[in-house]
Amino acid sequence: MTILLISPTVDAEKRTNKGLMIPQLALYILEGLTPERFDVEVIEEETQEVNLEHKCDLVAISCMTANAPRAYQLCDDFQKRGKTVVLGGVHPTILPDEALLHANAVVIGEAEGVWETLLCDFENNTLKQKYHNPNPDLEKYVRKDFRKIASKRLFNIIPILTTRGCPYNCDFCCVTNLFGQKIRHISVENVVRDIKESKAKVFIFLDDNIIGNPAYAKALFRAIKPLKIKWVGQASISLLVGDDELIRLAAESGCQSLFLGIESVSVKQLLSMRKSIKEIQHLERAFKKVKKMGILIHASIVFGFDDDTKEIFDETVQFLVRNKVSTVSFNVLTPYPGTKVYEKLKNEDRLITTDWKYYDHNTVVFKPKNMTPLELQMGKINARKKFYSKTSVLKRLLGNWYKPFVYLSMNLGHMKQVKVESSRVANLKTNLLRQ
Ligand code: SF4
Structure with a gap:
């Protein structure tokens, strides 16, 4: 069985052009928790395209609040194609019932201690709507394949x-x-x-x-x-x-x-x-x-x-x-x-x-x-x-x-972003009027 793990962007049309790209750790924790009998593919939409026709068996999407609408759109698109979709992350944890309007199941809080159960339930056709393990023990080591992350050149x-x-x-x-x-x-x-x-x-x-x-x-x-x-x-x-x-x-x-x-x-x-x-x-x-x-x-x-x-x-x-x-x-x-x-x-x-x-x-x-x-x-x-x-x-x-080069490169990065934000002022004003 193949699991597709996705971190959605906020807006697929306008991906952020950040100087500092940080991999979404939640995806790699999930990958580490997944038993070896499953194949896992990780997609970070900020840098990769999501293929809605992917031949996976299960889709799991992790989102915060700003990218929740995009996550919901992906859930709806995958469900239309007959896929089972699981949502997790900060926003689905706070609003699990809203998330369930778009997903088959939601992981509330941390995935440790429930992800393996959810996968077994999925295999046995007994998937429940909500999975929750309050305060899991972090002493249990979750192996993450950091070499895989490091090999994605976009992440510095x-x-x-x-x-x-x-x-x-x-x-x-x-x-x-x-x-x-x-x-x-x-x-x-x-x-x-x-x-x-x-x-x-x-x-x-x-x-x-x-x-x-x-x-x-x-x-x-x-x-x-x-x-x-x-x-x-x-x-x-x-x-x-x-x-x-x-x-x-x-x-x-x-x-x-x-x-x-x-x-x-x-x-x-x-x-x-x-x-x-x-x-x-x-x-x-x-x-x-x-x-x-x-x-x-x-x-x-x-x-x-x-x-x-x-x-x-x-x-x-x-x-x-x-x-x-x-x-x-x-x-x-x-x-x-x-x-x-x-x-x-x-x-x-x-x-x-x-x-x-x-x-x-x-x-x-x-x-x-x-x-x-x-x-x-x-x-x-x-x-x-x-x-x-x-x-x-x-x-x-x-x-x-004491660190002139790091200081200057960080400030130059911000100066570039200020220019981008200035070019979007009209949009921001329109957003305010639209709300
Ligand atoms: S609740 Fe804790 S993590 Fe959140 S802002 Fe306050 S100190 Fe920081």
Whole structure:
């Protein structure tokens, strides 16, 4: 029997032209969980065509919220051709009944511990509609064929996941809903084995917070230091502030850049989100510590919180340039289903649309409190433009002199994307009017 595993794009007509292509790890975890008697083919639609006439026996599609409409379209197309289709991933986990309108079965949450059962049921013609294993044990090693991933030349970085779960349950995030409050780990030994087997040298840790458990993180950093790899990952600033050893070990183990979820530079907003970052100066001190260790900072900013006024855009850019932050992702608040923000905005009748393809961090899908949706949309676009202007890139280079080439190549990549976004402003405005 043959299984076709698919990660759909958001829009098959307009594939994103990202500089950094990261393979969809979920597909390779599923492949690793599949018993050897099945043949598996993996399709990442961002880089490959989906053949609707494929002679497979079962189709399994993993999706998030923005690509759910495309996933549903593929499900409908495959079902019309008599195929059995299974949906899984973040969006089907939060809205399984919506997913079942398009699929024969849905995997809710993590696939470990249910995927093999689902395949047996499919073979025996006893497929159920829902499969769910809350909090599977990550100690059970799932072998992934990373050499296969590395051989796909389009991917220039290998994804690794070491933990699942998050205790913080932030208003705008569904990670706690999805993976639970308790942080679960893959053993350090198995992470090291995956890294070694991949034979690759550049990695991204996909964990929402690679230092969520400082003791585990320190053990991991010590274990990967001899492998001489380079890596990037996402970390919480609150934990970095008070632990110098943690930053040092991260740097020594090959950390090149940390993705820091700043979200806002408004003190009021920060206080409502993070108790330990009590003052904006703490944030600035944390930046200095990370930079001192030779690690580049990639910050994530979200515009559109209820405390945000029209001044937030300039205030944010000034703060980021003053602190010589290496690169930034500018996002608009996106009320993903399954989050507290979604429930709040829905109850206040402030959602403009529930067409999920617009839930992409870039398109405004709700009525902000202190500005119009168009002002929020344009404020975010213009902030990004200012941050990636030639003057700003040169000014910030002074604070990123320890890795000038990486800094410049990352900024040039973003400058290109700003041009693409500027050429799509008319589309974004039309989308807002259409919603
Ligand atoms: S935003 Fe980060 S810290 Fe907050 S719940 Fe999500 S993963 Fe956890």
